[in-house]
Amino acid sequence: DTAVSQTPKYLVTQMGNDKSIKCEQNLGHDTMYWYKQDSKKFLKIMFSYNNKELIINETVPNRFSPKSPDKAHLNLHINSLELGDSAVYFCASSYRGQGKNIQYFGAGTRLSVL
């Protein structure tokens, strides 16, 4: 069983569209995250979400919004997609507790905006 699963694996879409990427974890973790891997292969935190507490990286445009229907899911919605949104997006999850907070990553979603 995959611990952190993201769907879809690949997403190709037109500029201006709205799209969502889903993330589910079956590890019982209480905190979930979204990261963006930019063109230089650099991983950057976008959001972390713990028990209804959302911490947002201030550099993330407000076209991006995380939605968490329950503790096991943190979906990423993107409105009005732009060319610069093309990247690989990784979901991760962990426990919130010092020494226990290893983050487990999904396989990534490669988004291409045309």
Add this chain to the structure above:
Amino acid sequence: ILNVEQSPQSLHVQEGDSTNFTCGFPSSNFYALHWYRWETAKSPEALFVMTLNGDEKKKGRISATLNTKEGYSYLYIKGSQPEDSATYLCAFQAGGGADGLTFGKGTHLIIQP
């Protein structure tokens, strides 16, 4: 803005040799320091999470040390094998633990047979 610096950016090592690389991070508001191993087309895989100054962790031939006062961590690989080829990422975690990780740019390690 948090700054996590890793060096070197890339490293070629002969099979059987030992190697090490460094991670520099802020020494204030420290919560944890993570090391990940990342192979191409796969997801990052956790190696270690360290929280206390002076921590040393070991997993097989790989070990890591932590100095939170001066803001650095070393990762050591003993007797490198071709399967050790990967990008090694360190990541700083600030705050109370729900904050995401601030990653360095990684050290790309290539083991030459």
